[in-house]
Amino acid sequence: KAGVTQTPRYLIKTRGQQVTLSCSPISGHRSVSWYQQTPGQGLQFLFEYFSETQRNKGNFPGRFSGRQFSNSRSEMNVSTLELGDSALYLCASSSSYGYTFGSGTRLTVV
Amino acid sequence: GIQVEQSPPDLILQEGANSTLRCNFSDSVNNLQWFHQNPWGQLINLFYIPSGTKQNGRLSATTVATERYSLLYISSSQTTDSGVYFCAVASGGSYIPTFGRGTSLIVHP
Numbered sequence: 001k002a003g004v005t006q007t008p009r010y011l012i013k014t015r016g017q018q019v020t021l022s023c024s025p026i027s028g029h030r031s032v033s034w035y036q037q038t039p040g041q042g043l044q045f046l047f048e049y050f051s052e053t054q055r056n057k058g059n060f061p062g063r064f065s066g067r068q069f070s071n072s073r074s075e076m077n078v079s080t081l082e083l084g085d086s087a088l089y090l091c092a093s094s095s096s097y098g099y100t101f102g103s104g105t106r107l108t109v110v
Numbered sequence: 111g112i113q114v115e116q117s118p119p120d121l122i123l124q125e126g127a128n129s130t131l132r133c134n135f136s137d138s139v140n141n142l143q144w145f146h147q148n149p150w151g152q153l154i155n156l157f158y159i160p161s162g163t164k165q166n167g168r169l170s171a172t173t174v175a176t177e178r179y180s181l182l183y184i185s186s187s188q189t190t191d192s193g194v195y196f197c198a199v200a201s202g203g204s205y206i207p208t209f210g211r212g213t214s215l216i217v218h219p
Contacts, residue, residue, distance in 0.1 A: 043209035056204075090153060099207065101152070101153040106151065
């Protein structure tokens with residue numbers, strides 16, 4: 001069974017640009033969650049999608065958005081990038097036995 | 111929301127030593143997981159353990175939900191055990207895990 005796949009692994013963007021990150025969950029898993037990890041704030045929950053609907057949302061500004069497709073793949077978008085958005089973005093798919101995370105996308109905003 | 115506190119924040123060991131990592135949480139638990147984050151950032155699921163005790167090789171975990179804590183035991187540590195260990199807890203009406211700040215473990219050869 002393939003794990004959670006995140007692309008790309010690394011990204012460098014300029015302030016003001018936008019970025020789209022992709023996550024493919026474990027086959028058969030319909031829930032996808034996104035987390036942001038920074039040295040200062042640790043791991044913080046962004047949002048969760050289930051069957052193409054956003055089911056839960058963390059405390060992030062509207063510049064952070066996401067969506068989920070009918071095949072359960074999810075994308076998150078960050079618009080008008082700020083230096084503080086530099087972070088490791090982790091995606092997880094969940095089942096009754098907890099969360100399984102992908103390898104993450106490391107975003108650097110310059 | 112729930113508060114998740116991990117201790118110690120940092121731990122340095124010699125290869126072969128044993129250690130205990132602790133996770134305290136402030137509310138009743140729906141689910142609890144322990145993760146190991148390797149130097150490349152990958153979060154690896156170690157245990158799904160909302161209650162009871164589980165063992166997997168040199169690692170074991172115990173959650174005492176009534177007393178709101180969980181322990182992760184690492185025996186005969188190896189250099190590959192180095193990294194950050196996170197406890198993630200969901201509680202109350204939520205199933206979204208809140209992460210602790212982690213325990214950073216360095217194992218020297």
